[in-house]
Amino acid sequence: MDEGLRSELSKQGIFTTTLEDLYNWGRKNSIWPLQFGLACCAIEMIATTMARYDLARFGAEIFRPSPRQADLMIVAGTVTKKMAPQVVRLYNQMPEPKYVIAMGACAISGGPFKQGYNVLKGIDRYIPVDVHIPGCPPRPEALIHAFMTLQRQIDEQKLTGPDRPRHLVADAPSEFPVPQFGEHDLVPSKNPEVWQPPHSGRTE
Amino acid sequence: MIAPLDTLARRIQEAVPGARVEVVPNDSPAAQPSLLVDSAHALAIARFLRDEPSLRFDYASNVAGVDWLDSVTKTKTKVKKIVDGVEKEVEETVETKRPGYLEVVYHLYSMNLKHGPLIIRQRTGNRAELNRVASLISVWRGCEFQEREVYDLYGVVFDGHPDLRRILMWEGFKDHPMRKDYVQPDDFEYEPTPHDEVLGRAKEHYPK
Numbered sequence: 001m002d003e004g005l006r007s008e009l010s011k012q013g014i015f016t017t018t019l020e021d022l023y024n025w026g027r028k029n030s031i032w033p034l035q036f037g038l039a040c041c042a043i044e045m046i047a048t049t050m051a052r053y054d055l056a057r058f059g060a061e062i063f064r065p066s067p068r069q070a071d072l073m074i075v076a077g078t079v080t081k082k083m084a085p086q087v088v089r090l091y092n093q094m095p096e097p098k099y100v101i102a103m104g105a106c107a108i109s110g111g112p113f114k115q116g117y118n119v120l121k122g123i124d125r126y127i128p129v130d131v132h133i134p135g136c137p138p139r140p141e142a143l144i145h146a147f148m149t150l151q152r153q154i155d156e157q158k159l160t161g162p163d164r165p166r167h168l169v170a171d172a173p174s175e176f177p178v179p180q181f182g183e184h185d186l187v188p189s190k191n192p193e194v195w196q197p198p199h200s201g202r203t204e
Numbered sequence: 205m206i207a208p209l210d211t212l213a214r215r216i217q218e219a220v221p222g223a224r225v226e227v228v229p230n231d232s233p234a235a236q237p238s239l240l241v242d243s244a245h246a247l248a249i250a251r252f253l254r255d256e257p258s259l260r261f262d263y264a265s266n267v268a269g270v271d272w273l274d275s276v277t278k279t280k281t282k283v284k285k286i287v288d289g290v291e292k293e294v295e296e297t298v299e300t301k302r303p304g305y306l307e308v309v310y311h312l313y314s315m316n317l318k319h320g321p322l323i324i325r326q327r328t329g330n331r332a333e334l335n336r337v338a339s340l341i342s343v344w345r346g347c348e349f350q351e352r353e354v355y356d357l358y359g360v361v362f363d364g365h366p367d368l369r370r371i372l373m374w375e376g377f378k379d380h381p382m383r384k385d386y387v388q389p390d391d392f393e394y395e396p397t398p399h400d401e402v403l404g405r406a407k408e409h410y411p412k
């Protein structure tokens with residue numbers, strides 16, 4: 001529908017919308033996070049939900065203790081290799097549509113513990129991440145910003161066509177392989193479908 | 205106040221017959237000497253340290269592991285020798301080889317008498333199959349998780365530990381990550397500002 005006509009109509013008291021707008025509006029305003037935290041960043045996430053920062057303003061006040069009822073996984077904290085399979089399993093148990101925010105240096109890259117023997121170098125090795133937030137820990141404002149970024153992403157989704165979201169593509173995966181405990185490392189150490197090692201950027 | 209360590213070592217030997225106790229000096233800035241006890245008598249010694257009214261070490265604040273690799277120390281000595289009929293001073297290097305071992309260090313305090321720390325050590329025979337020391341849980345209950353951690357990260361086996369499982373790594377993990385010869389999985393990733401050891405790995409993985 002033409003934007004000009006729509007605003008003209010709304011001045012006359014006629015509200016028009018599309019199914020797509022309505023659907024995205026509904027989804028983006030009731031994102032229920034999964035209630036779990038992994039390390040120090042979780043404290044900041046808890047602060048974000050409390051009265052001072054009040055994540056409830058964005059429709060995310062209900063943290064669900066069960067992955068079956070959650071839409072959003074906030075990976076808040078250090079993902080150790082011992083914990084990584086459980087995090088992936090929790091993600092697999094969430095119903096589509098589902099989103100992931102990787103919160104803090106640890107969750108996006110291993111942070112201060114990168115190159116250590118027991119910390120995963122970022123949860124994006126095993127599950128697709130929608131928004132990464134740097135910081136150690138990120139402030140509540142940063143988490144709210146990530147949340148608004150996610151809402152914007154949802155708002156811009158097209159329900160039809162080749163770049164429709166994953167949950168509307170019948171054969172797109174909604175579960176990802178859970179890594180196994182190996183003798184020296186997790187097996188596999190990354191999921192190449194989801195993540196490829198970065199390039200140094202230098203050529204020649 | 206605790207008596208000087210050599211006095212304490214003598215008292216321990218009197219109280220626990222057959223125990224071998226040795227004072228380990230420390231010439232680092234910390235200057236904190238410790239007692240090396242033998243594993244066969246470690247439990248009896250620990251009990252003595254806890255129960256003796258003038259010592260009462262009722263709190264083991266910390267259990268740590270140390271990995272000592274095989275080492276060779278070279279000392280140069282000047283020796284007089286007769287070379288071509290003339291007496292000369294010649295420098296000779298003597299190599300002393302010390303086989304490696306693993307060490308478990310306990311830091312003891314007395315809450316009751318407000319003194320400490322007293323540091324006691326146990327050593328394993330070597331870094332491979334002779335890796336057993338005595339568990340001191342029956343004396344200090346709080347050692348349980350810390351001894352598990354030393355087992356997990358260094359591979360020291362504690363005789364008498366009721367629940368010796370890995371604690372930070374998973375069951376089925378084969379290595380002991382805090383050992384000095386631990387080889388990490390080859391999973392280096394690009395870093396914008398690598399330095400030291402990481403710089404070496406960066407060059408291996410990103411030669412350009």
Ligand code: SF4
Pocket residue numbers: 039040041042076077078103104105106107111112135136137138
């Ligand atoms: S990023 Fe920093 S604050 Fe967050 S979990 Fe890691 S160490 Fe803790």
